[in-house]
Amino acid sequence: MKKNDCLKRFILVTTVLLFSLLFASQALAEKKEIKVGVIFDYTGPYAAGGSEPGAVGTKIAIDMINERGGVEGYKIVPIYADAQSKVPVAINEAERLLNQEKVDLLLGFYSSGQCVPVAAKVDTQKKFMWANICVSSAVFKNRNLKYVFRPQVHSDTYGLVSPEFIAYYAKSKLGMDPKDVRVAIIYEDGPYGSGIASGNEVGAKAQGMNIVLKEGYSATAPDLSSLVTKLKRARPDVILHTGYNPDITLLLRQGRELGLKFKVLIGHGAGYGQIDKLIATFGTDVNYIFNVDPVAAQLLDPKTLAPGLGDLTKEMIKRYKAEKGVQEVPPHTSMGFNNTWIFLTDVLPRAIKKYGGYDPESLRKAAMDTDIPVGGTIQGYGVKFYPPGHKMAGQSMRATPVVMQYIDGETKIAWPKAIQTIDPILPLPASQPYAVK
Numbered sequence: 001m002k003k004n005d006c007l008k009r010f011i012l013v014t015t016v017l018l019f020s021l022l023f024a025s026q027a028l029a030e031k032k033e034i035k036v037g038v039i040f041d042y043t044g045p046y047a048a049g050g051s052e053p054g055a056v057g058t059k060i061a062i063d064m065i066n067e068r069g070g071v072e073g074y075k076i077v078p079i080y081a082d083a084q085s086k087v088p089v090a091i092n093e094a095e096r097l098l099n100q101e102k103v104d105l106l107l108g109f110y111s112s113g114q115c116v117p118v119a120a121k122v123d124t125q126k127k128f129m130w131a132n133i134c135v136s137s138a139v140f141k142n143r144n145l146k147y148v149f150r151p152q153v154h155s156d157t158y159g160l161v162s163p164e165f166i167a168y169y170a171k172s173k174l175g176m177d178p179k180d181v182r183v184a185i186i187y188e189d190g191p192y193g194s195g196i197a198s199g200n201e202v203g204a205k206a207q208g209m210n211i212v213l214k215e216g217y218s219a220t221a222p223d224l225s226s227l228v229t230k231l232k233r234a235r236p237d238v239i240l241h242t243g244y245n246p247d248i249t250l251l252l253r254q255g256r257e258l259g260l261k262f263k264v265l266i267g268h269g270a271g272y273g274q275i276d277k278l279i280a281t282f283g284t285d286v287n288y289i290f291n292v293d294p295v296a297a298q299l300l301d302p303k304t305l306a307p308g309l310g311d312l313t314k315e316m317i318k319r320y321k322a323e324k325g326v327q328e329v330p331p332h333t334s335m336g337f338n339n340t341w342i343f344l345t346d347v348l349p350r351a352i353k354k355y356g357g358y359d360p361e362s363l364r365k366a367a368m369d370t371d372i373p374v375g376g377t378i379q380g381y382g383v384k385f386y387p388p389g390h391k392m393a394g395q396s397m398r399a400t401p402v403v404m405q406y407i408d409g410e411t412k413i414a415w416p417k418a419i420q421t422i423d424p425i426l427p428l429p430a431s432q433p434y435a436v437k
Contacts, residue, residue, distance in 0.1 A: 141391055178207045
């Protein structure tokens, strides 16, 4: 063979090898991605109740992480799914994402009614799930889940904080001993409402309060007038209510029509976290209503948080306002963003670096190593998960809610005292339509 022919063949083979290596490296680079199934309610009643703002907050966190180069060189590829405010749809979407889309993990979830069955199914399949917003304690209680984690607060803590708040101010604000305070506990009868109502009952009894009514109802009930009538007969000083946007709207509307009166109304997240929706329907009638929720990050003093978290909150707020064209940013936005950020900046990097990947077992081990102190997240609370064998295994033991009050379209922190931004106003002023005259 001539030298020229050999040289040509050498060049050809070398070129083919170089192109093969190039394409292989490109293919390898393209595989440097982690597929995340994100499930929220983008339609149906839960969307307006807080799911949609939580979904936007989640998306903002993912976008920001990808803009910074992803996680340990991996791009986060979200595949968004709409649960449509329906439990069967949420279950089907979870199955589709895991088994057809082949996502590496599931993230999101607003409704506790969806969270409870989906968590059980995911754990049985030994897949990984990170719950952002749903709060029912039933997701974890006595189930010993191994691959499901939640940095969010749980409903037992929601239920306990409101009676504690009322007991503290009973004498100074209501002029009553806690034992004389008449409390009504009403709730939508799904896992979310039932869990918080149980906490309300335990908390009210611990404070020695007089529970005059405890009753659940369907969140899809077309008429709540019979419940309003029972409330009027019970004559509560304080109503502790857990519900979604449609049933809250129905209760307040029929309550006003039928002359329901009370001194204090405390809601517990979900629809009560959507001040813009309440104001759009009731205007100033929602003044002085309280809401128990993880705090909206923008309400906290950045000086009480770890360095840099104040700037992170500002960026989240700026992006949310730009996307939605609004000024008021609901607390569910912070929940979606914060809990996604915790996963993407704490758990996932550790899984890759320390445990060698992002498979469910590596993610589980990395989550169990999480040890974020109080003040280490944009919502103020810390994150440390209860271990296997604990009755709440997989739930963060450091997450706590606050009591907020709505005044003239603004949200103020009323409890705990250490982070108050207002001296809470109770009972309802006489100018309010539900006030006891």
